[in-house]
Amino acid sequence: MIVGERKPLAEIAAMLKPFGKVCVLGCGTCVTVCLSGGEKEAAETAAALSLLWQKEGKKGEVKTGTMLRQCEYEYIDDYAARLEEYDAVLSLACGVGVQAMTTRLPEKIILPGLNTKFMGYPIEQGVWKENCLGCGNCVLDLTVGICPITRCSKSMLNGPCGGSQDGKCEVSKDVDCAWHLIYERLLKMDMLECMEAVQPPKDWSSSHHGGVRTMVREDVRLESGQ
Amino acid sequence: MNPASNLQKMLESGHFAVSGELGPPKSADIETLKHHAHDMRNHVDAYNITDNQTAIVRTSSIGVAATLIQMGLEPTVQMTVRDRNRICLQSDLLGAVSFGVRNFLCLQGDHAKFGNEPGSKNVNDVDSMQWIQAVKNMRDDGVFIGGEKLEHPLPPVFIGAVANPFADPFEYRPYRLAKKIAAGAQFVQTQCIFDLDRFEKWMEKVRELGLHKKVKIIGGVTPIKSIGAARYMQNNVSGMIVPEELITRIKGAQDKKKEGIQIAVETIQRLREIEGVAGVHVMAIAWEEVVPEIVERAGLYPRPQLS
Numbered sequence: 001m002i003v004g005e006r007k008p009l010a011e012i013a014a015m016l017k018p019f020g021k022v023c024v025l026g027c028g029t030c031v032t033v034c035l036s037g038g039e040k041e042a043a044e045t046a047a048a049l050s051l052l053w054q055k056e057g058k059k060g061e062v063k064t065g066t067m068l069r070q071c072e073y074e075y076i077d078d079y080a081a082r083l084e085e086y087d088a089v090l091s092l093a094c095g096v097g098v099q100a101m102t103t104r105l106p107e108k109i110i111l112p113g114l115n116t117k118f119m120g121y122p123i124e125q126g127v128w129k130e131n132c133l134g135c136g137n138c139v140l141d142l143t144v145g146i147c148p149i150t151r152c153s154k155s156m157l158n159g160p161c162g163g164s165q166d167g168k169c170e171v172s173k174d175v176d177c178a179w180h181l182i183y184e185r186l187l188k189m190d191m192l193e194c195m196e197a198v199q200p201p202k203d204w205s206s207s208h209h210g211g212v213r214t215m216v217r218e219d220v221r222l223e224s225g226q
Numbered sequence: 227m228n229p230a231s232n233l234q235k236m237l238e239s240g241h242f243a244v245s246g247e248l249g250p251p252k253s254a255d256i257e258t259l260k261h262h263a264h265d266m267r268n269h270v271d272a273y274n275i276t277d278n279q280t281a282i283v284r285t286s287s288i289g290v291a292a293t294l295i296q297m298g299l300e301p302t303v304q305m306t307v308r309d310r311n312r313i314c315l316q317s318d319l320l321g322a323v324s325f326g327v328r329n330f331l332c333l334q335g336d337h338a339k340f341g342n343e344p345g346s347k348n349v350n351d352v353d354s355m356q357w358i359q360a361v362k363n364m365r366d367d368g369v370f371i372g373g374e375k376l377e378h379p380l381p382p383v384f385i386g387a388v389a390n391p392f393a394d395p396f397e398y399r400p401y402r403l404a405k406k407i408a409a410g411a412q413f414v415q416t417q418c419i420f421d422l423d424r425f426e427k428w429m430e431k432v433r434e435l436g437l438h439k440k441v442k443i444i445g446g447v448t449p450i451k452s453i454g455a456a457r458y459m460q461n462n463v464s465g466m467i468v469p470e471e472l473i474t475r476i477k478g479a480q481d482k483k484k485e486g487i488q489i490a491v492e493t494i495q496r497l498r499e500i501e502g503v504a505g506v507h508v509m510a511i512a513w514e515e516v517v518p519e520i521v522e523r524a525g526l527y528p529r530p531q532l533s
């Protein structure tokens with residue numbers, strides 16, 4: 001899922017300064033599951049903001065709502081009428097949602113209420129970890145399901161650097177060394193030969209480094225191109 | 227292939243090599259560095275010049291190498307893959323070769339988090355292994371990473387890498403060395419050796435795999451200047467092992483600096499006894515003036531003069 005974290009209230013308040021009537025809009029998918037931008041967080045944010053505005057003597061009104069997915073035109077179109085009355089929408093969706101909303105509702109100001117952090121999942125209650133950078137050419141087959149691009153702090157493809165100690169990454173004792181994990185797993189699976197060959201330089205053009213990516217599937221495309 | 231450099235000649239003729247290390251300053255004033263280089267010129271066969279070590283911005287390794295060559299000294303240019311993509315790495319290598327650099331040490335580089343620009347983007351376009359191989363391919367096959375041919379062949383260059391017997395997983399480390407050799411490494415310098423027992427265990431496996439016959443292994447030696455420095459390395463540098471006994475020994479000594487030098491000398495003497503160790507790399511950063519004494523007392527002076 002996409003993992004986000006709500007921006008600090010002060011920052012949100014600063015960006016909403018010019019606006020009087022605001023909707024804090026939650027998103028019902030990833031950010032609901034990671035407890036940062038769902039219905040509940042939207043309500044909490046709206047309440048906190050109202051209180052702050054009251055204290056500051058600012059005139060305005062904060063309301064709240066939730067859309068199932070802010071990253072799909074279909075859902076945006078269904079919801080759009082309900083946003084008409086607002087000067088601005090504080091979106092608690094990820095950056096993708098904020099941009100889909102902006103594109104579909106170009107006359108509306110859509111502001112980011114979240115910092116979109118990464119693609120990952122909760123490894124325990126309340127702890128999320130980054131796992132995939134969407135490099136566009138997955139190598140998890142070579143590394144038995146542990147991503148070196150994302151989970152090695154130096155995105156190395158040929159084994160652990162000299163900073164790996166006691167299973168931890170040189171960057172922090174709180175971060176596992178991805179290559180230590182890969183090594184241990186290969187050892188257990190009797191597949192250490194996977195680490196033998198020198199992996200050639202990665203073709204990063206399939207990743208963001210190649211420029212903005214668009215994917216086209218002619219087989220599912222509608223004739224109108226919509 | 228003719229030896230690319232004095233360092234390669236020294237190693238290949240079977241002499242126990244000695245290299246020194248110079249850390250460029252956080253300014254363009256390299257006068258002090260030049261003095262250090264000058265003062266150890268009769269005691270080392272080549273000088274490593276670090277590349278923004280611990281991710282701290284300093285005068286570039288290649289820039290300093292130009293000065294060293296003007297002084298008639300032999301640099302080993304360290305190149306980390308942390309800050310440069312493949313375009314820049316290859317271009318910098320060509321530039322360095324163009325004015326006479328022949329020894330290159332290819333390494334990954336510490337994460338930028340440790341340096342004075344923690345907000346910078348870590349590049350890591352290629353990794354250290356791939357960079358070793360890329361240099362080899364440029365030299366031997368005349369091709370860039372992208373497949374295009376160099377317009378003229380590269381003269382011989384001596385390709386170095388690093389090895390850390392003190393990092394984990396320990397059992398994998400000799401195999402990592404094997405992989406670096408397969409990629410093209412001709413010499414390796416190790417992380418500072420304080421835990422000789424562990425180093426010997428690593429060397430045992432290295433010999434078992436026959437790697438010492440395929441690569442010149444240069445042991446890293448650092449004189450400990452103070453208890454504080456030792457503690458810092460022990461606690462703050464990941465992939466370094468400083469045994470407690472060593473600290474106790476220095477603590478118990480009357481003259482702590484003298485003891486630090488003595489330990490370095492003893493370490494070199496022990497390394498010379500280990501089959502497969504081809505030289506030492508003395509890293510006395512911020513304590514360069516002790517290098518001549520260490521080299522002399524370790525019995526490695528005068529340096530052989532090769533024609």
Ligand code: SF4
Nearest residue numbers: 132133135138139147
């Ligand atoms: S290899 Fe690429 S696609 Fe696969 S998990 Fe890692 S970043 Fe994601």
Ligand code: SF4
Nearest residue numbers: 152161169170177178
């Ligand atoms: S310690 Fe491990 S995870 Fe961290 S940079 Fe080195 S190889 Fe990558």
